[in-house]
Amino acid sequence: MANYIQEIRALVGHKPIILNASGGILLNDRQQVLLNLRTDTHNWSLPGGYLEYGETFDQACIREYKEDAGLDVAIVQPLGLFDQGYTTYPNGDQAQVISRLYLVRPTGGHQLDHATDETLDLQYFSFDDLPPLLNQQTADMLAAGQRYCQEYLD
Numbered sequence: 001m002a003n004y005i006q007e008i009r010a011l012v013g014h015k016p017i018i019l020n021a022s023g024g025i026l027l028n029d030r031q032q033v034l035l036n037l038r039t040d041t042h043n044w045s046l047p048g049g050y051l052e053y054g055e056t057f058d059q060a061c062i063r064e065y066k067e068d069a070g071l072d073v074a075i076v077q078p079l080g081l082f083d084q085g086y087t088t089y090p091n092g093d094q095a096q097v098i099s100r101l102y103l104v105r106p107t108g109g110h111q112l113d114h115a116t117d118e119t120l121d122l123q124y125f126s127f128d129d130l131p132p133l134l135n136q137q138t139a140d141m142l143a144a145g146q147r148y149c150q151e152y153l154d
Contacts, residue, residue: 004052004053005019005050009093014091014092014093014094015094016094016095016096017094017095017096018095018096018097018098019095019096019097019098020050020051020057020060020097020098020099020100021049021050021051021060021085021097021098021099021100022048022049022051022057022058022060022061022099022100023045023046023047023048023049023061023064023099023100023101023102023141024047024048024061024073024075024101024102024103025046025079025101025102025103025104025141025142025145025148026047026069026071026073026104026105026106027103027149027153028124030124030126031126031127031149031153032124032126032127033046033124033125033127033142033145034046034047034069034122034123034124035047035122035123035130035131036068036069036118036119036120036121036122037120037121037122037131038118038119038120038134039115039116039117039118039119039120040089040091040118041089041090042120043131043132043133043134044130044131044132044133044134044138045133045138046101046138046141046142047064047065047068047069047071047119047122048060048061048064048065048068049064049067049068049118050097057100057102058075058102061073061100061102061104062074062075067116067118068116068118068119069109069111069119069122070109070110070111070112071106071108071109071110071111072106072108072109073104073105073106074104074105074107075102075103076102076103076104076105077102077103078100078101078102078103079101079102079103079141079144079148080100080144081098081099081100082098082099082100082137082140082141082144083096083098083099084136084137084140085097085098085135085136085137086135086136086137087134087135087137097137099137099141101141101144101145103145127142127145127146127149130142
C-alpha cells in the first residue's frame, strides 16, 4: 500500500495516531554520526522514517536510508526500541512514534549531494556537538548510539 500514512491521515486528519518508524546510526571513521536536515521541520534527525503497510522495521530502515541519504546500507545490529516519541508536525499532524534503531553500515549508493523532497542536507556530527534535533526521541536514539560507541568501539 503506497502512501499508507497519507491514506490514514485523509481519514483522521490531524488527530493523534500511533506510527512505527525505523532509523539507523551510520558512523564515519571518526565515529561521527550521519544526520539529515529535514525539509518538513528544518531540524536534524537520523535517516529513517515510517513503515509502509506490510513492511518490517529492517526493510523500512534500508529503504529510508536510500530515500533520505542516497545510501545502500546493511543492518549490523539493533540498538533499541523507542516508544516515547511524541511529535507535532508543522502541518498540525500529531503522532506517537515507536521507533526501532539500528547500527548500519554502508554497502553502496552515493551520499546525496543535493536537496530532495525530504532532505535538505546531510552531514556527520560528533555525538558531543549535535545540531538542533527533531525531538526528544531523536536525542534519546543518538544517546543510545553514543553509549554503543563508548562501550564497543573505544
